[in-house]
Amino acid sequence: MNTEKFKQMTEDIVDYAVTMGADDAVVNAYSTDTRQIRFSQNSIDIFNRWNELFFHLFLAKKSRVVTTTVKGMENYKEVVEGAIRTADVSEPSEDYSGIAKSSTATSHRSEWKPLPDRKLTEYVETAVQKSAESGARSAAGTLYNEHADHYISSSTGIRKFENGSSLYLSIRCFVDDGASGHSVVSSLSNYGFRPEKAAEKAASLAKLVGKPVPGEEGRHDAVLDPMVAATLVSQVGSMSSAFNVLGGFSCFAGKIGRKVASDSVTIEDDATRTLGGKRYFDDEGVAVRKTVLVSRGVLKGFLHNTSTARKFRKRTTGNAGLVSPGAFSLSMNGGSESHEKMIEELRDGLYINNVWYTRYQNRKIGNFSTIPRDAILRVRKGEIVGSVRDIRITENLIKLLQKVDSVSKEREHINWWLESYTPSTVPYLLVRNLNITRSADTN
Numbered sequence: 001m002n003t004e005k006f007k008q009m010t011e012d013i014v015d016y017a018v019t020m021g022a023d024d025a026v027v028n029a030y031s032t033d034t035r036q037i038r039f040s041q042n043s044i045d046i047f048n049r050w051n052e053l054f055f056h057l058f059l060a061k062k063s064r065v066v067t068t069t070v071k072g073m074e075n076y077k078e079v080v081e082g083a084i085r086t087a088d089v090s091e092p093s094e095d096y097s098g099i100a101k102s103s104t105a106t107s108h109r110s111e112w113k114p115l116p117d118r119k120l121t122e123y124v125e126t127a128v129q130k131s132a133e134s135g136a137r138s139a140a141g142t143l144y145n146e147h148a149d150h151y152i153s154s155s156t157g158i159r160k161f162e163n164g165s166s167l168y169l170s171i172r173c174f175v176d177d178g179a180s181g182h183s184v185v186s187s188l189s190n191y192g193f194r195p196e197k198a199a200e201k202a203a204s205l206a207k208l209v210g211k212p213v214p215g216e217e218g219r220h221d222a223v224l225d226p227m228v229a230a231t232l233v234s235q236v237g238s239m240s241s242a243f244n245v246l247g248g249f250s251c252f253a254g255k256i257g258r259k260v261a262s263d264s265v266t267i268e269d270d271a272t273r274t275l276g277g278k279r280y281f282d283d284e285g286v287a288v289r290k291t292v293l294v295s296r297g298v299l300k301g302f303l304h305n306t307s308t309a310r311k312f313r314k315r316t317t318g319n320a321g322l323v324s325p326g327a328f329s330l331s332m333n334g335g336s337e338s339h340e341k342m343i344e345e346l347r348d349g350l351y352i353n354n355v356w357y358t359r360y361q362n363r364k365i366g367n368f369s370t371i372p373r374d375a376i377l378r379v380r381k382g383e384i385v386g387s388v389r390d391i392r393i394t395e396n397l398i399k400l401l402q403k404v405d406s407v408s409k410e411r412e413h414i415n416w417w418l419e420s421y422t423p424s425t426v427p428y429l430l431v432r433n434l435n436i437t438r439s440a441d442t443n
Contacts (some may be wrong), residue, residue: 003149007029007161010153011250013055013076018155020084022059024099026154026322027070028283029055032322035149038141042094043119044127050388055201056283058322059083060099063092063167067323069176095246097310099322105287107161109281112147115190120145123195127171134203136173136181143195144168158285164188166276167194170416171204172374178212178389181205182227182374183356184416185274186423205353207374208384212376215388219433221349223342229332229426230414231370235358235397236267237327237422239366240293240301242308244324251366252299261297261401264334268292269303269319276415277329278421284320288328291317297402302325331425335407339428342408344382350379350436351384355393355421366397370419371439392439405430 010029017025036048055070057080064087070079126141131139147165152158155315168186180207183198224232244250252260261267270290271279279288284306292300304312305320319325343351353375361367372395378386408428 001038003161006149007151007153007159008149009073009076010055011159012119013057013070013080013289014153014155015081016077017057017059017083020080022061022084022155024060024088024155026099026152026284027055029151029153032351033114033151035145037124037143039124039128039142041138046385047117047121057083058283059087060096061087061246063096064088064090064419065093065096065323066090084234089263092423095307096296097307099156100158100284100286100306100320101156102422103158103160103281103285103287105160105281105285108163109161110163110165112163112165112259114147115145119190119233122193123127123167123169123193127169127195127354128197129197131171131173131203134173134200135207136175136203138174139199140169140174141169141171152203152281152285154285160281160285162280164278167193167301168276168415169198171195171198171202173206175209179206179209179387180374181209184227184414186413186415188274209375209387212374212387212389213377215436215438217437220436221346222431222434223339223346223349224429224431225351226414226426227416227420227427228352228411229429230416230420230424231355232397232400232429233267233330233332233424233426234327234420234422236293237269237303237330237370239397240269240303240327241321241325242302242304242312243321244363245302246308246311249363251364252302253364255299256301259297259367259402260298260299260398261294262404263293263296264335264404265401266292268331269327269329270331271328273329273331275329275413275425279328282318282320282328284315284316284324286318286320288318295308315321325421329423332411332427334411334427335408336409337406339392339408339410339437342385342406342428342430343379345430346379347381349379350388350434351375351379355418357358358419367395369394369437390439393434394410394435396438400431400434403431403433404430
């Protein structure tokens with residue numbers, strides 16, 4: 001879509017919302033071009049491409065807040081009018097305190113030259129070939145290449161534009177039906193994008209699985225792969241949202257300045273990094289910045305938009321979400337040991353490659369469970385001696401973070417499915433006395 005027309009449409013929606021009675025209005029508009037390759041059994045199954053144009057509308061009228069999405073360009077007046085009618089019959093929000101009045105953020109435009117379709121298929125073919133060379137029988141996964149234009153317009157006069165591209169590959173390698181390994185790789189450009197590296201790791205892990213046996217319940221020392229670490233760090237990002245704290249959905253409520261993790265743990269959100277999740281401004285148009293969430297185990301602060309910041313008597317951290325602030329690009333510090341050395345330190349423990357179905361029994365307390373998948377390796381006296389299956393991690397988030405004994409010097413950038421929904425740069429974790437229960441799930 002023509003950029004100027006795209007911008008004008010965004011501003012027209014804001015202007016119409018104000019004309020119809022909104023006190024505040026913000027539109028975040030996106031125009032995306034996405035290509036997807038899905039592959040299984042070492043072969044490409046499908047190559048998809050789609051373009052989307054949508055406008056996320058936020059408006060407030062007498063502190064009555066409504067959000068909705070406008071798709072396409074023809075019916076925006078009807079959507080705005082419906083949002084105003086919804087506001088008129090809604091209850092005022094006690095937590096709403098307005099939107100940003102100004103911004104120091106800079107707009108950013110990069111010239112986009114789409115990669116040839118053939119280049120994308122070559123990435124998949126390279127990964128599949130490396131998987132076979134590394135000992136896997138078959139490989140399956142997904143590759144995405146996306147370009148997005150993002151424009152924001154607000155009733156306070158903020159106008160900002162940014163765009164960017166990304167590449168992402170997720171690959172599972174199989175030696176037999178019960179032996180798999182998983183890895184991912186991503187980049188904001190084709191420079192440094194190494195799908196073969198992910199394939200080699202996934203295949204190498206799958207080769208170590210052999211014939212898994214049912215795991216044992218109890219407390220186990222464990223080395224957690226960055227894919228697991230990314231899931232935990234994503235949970236920290238979610239628990240750090242001031243909206244979740246206010247709503248009673250965070251185990252971090254009331255814990256600023258207190259120990260919520262071991263000394264080995266420092267976690268930050270920083271969308272200024274040239275990694276997945278990079279942005280120049282948040283959903284209010286405020287410049288993003290680095291925010292320390294946990295420093296050497298101590299909870300330092302929450303993620304804020306304008307409204308939650310006023311509620312907490314703080315400044316916005318540039319993390320809007322207009323309703324709920326959130327993390328954009330998380331990172332956890334590295335350590336001094338290699339992950340191989342951490343495995344050697346296990347006298348009787350586990351190496352866990354990945355998890356899924358992370359679910360909370362009580363978010364306010366932090367009690368959750370998650371199911372390990374792919375390579376779950378049994379380690380004795382520092383040597384891998386087999387593998388297990390059918391286990392579940394049943395833990396409390398804060399207690400688990402306090403059990404982190406050390407972190408590796410190697411870190412990986414992970415962005416995978418719902419389990420690690422926020423892009424995160426994370427190390428391997430050595431965790432003591434991880435609580436393992438039995439699971440009926442055999443995937």
